[in-house]
Every structure is written in C-alpha cells, then in structure tokens.
Amino acid sequence: MFTSSMFTGTFSILVLWLIVDIFWILSRPKDIVMRRICAWINIVAIIGGFSVFYGVTHLGSANIVPWFICLNWINVIAAGFQFYFGYRRQTN
Numbered sequence: 607m608f609t610s611s612m613f614t615g616t617f618s619i620l621v622l623w624l625i626v627d628i629f630w631i632l633s634r635p636k637d638i639v640m641r642r643i644c645a646w647i648n649i650v651a652i653i654g655g656f657s658v659f660y661g662v663t664h665l666g667s668a669n670i671v672p673w674f675i676c677l678n679w680i681n682v683i684a685a686g687f688q689f690y691f692g693y694r695r696q697t698n
Contacts, residue, residue, distance in 0.1 A: 614667050616658040617674050623651050624677065627684060638692055645688035652681050 655678040
C-alpha cells in the first residue's frame with residue numbers, strides 16, 4: 607500500500623512540521639489556543655508517522671529509519687507537553 611518514496615516524503619513533512627512546531631512554541635509561549643491547535647496537529651502527525659513507519663518497507667531508505675522513529679517519539683513528547691500546558695487549569 608505504501609511505497610519507499612512515501613516513507614522519505616513523510617519523513618520530510620514530519621521534520622518540517624517539527625521545525626514549525628518548535629518555532630511556534632518558542633515564539634508564542636503564552637498563546638494557549640495555538641498550543642492546543644499544535645497539540646492536535648501533532649496527534650495527526652503521530653498517527654500518520656507511525657502508520658507510514660510500520661506500513662512501508664524501508665529498503666531504499668534504511669539510513670533514516672532510526673531518525674524516523676526518533677522523530678515520531680519527539681512528536682509524542684511535544685504533544686504531551688502541549689496538551690499539558692494547553693489544557694491545564696490555571697490557578698491565580
């Protein structure tokens with residue numbers, strides 16, 4: 607169903623998304639709405655990343671396999687932080 611070029615293409619998209627996500631986290635640290643939006647986009651990226659990782663053969667791109675799985679887990683951690691800081695109750 608998935609091809610090896612889809613594997614490298616998805617890797618490129620996930621790297622680009624992680625760069626944009628980190629930029630938004632660092633440039634707008636108090637923007638709760640953007641943090642929530644980025645957390646939900648991370649969930650989509652995580653589902654897509656893991657489904658592509660486990661659904662394709664890695665023959666032509668075996669050198670990025672460890673980076674791909676590492677990138678997926680970095681997105682999991684980032685989404686966890688974004689959900690925590692985006693939906694936690696503020697006590698003043």
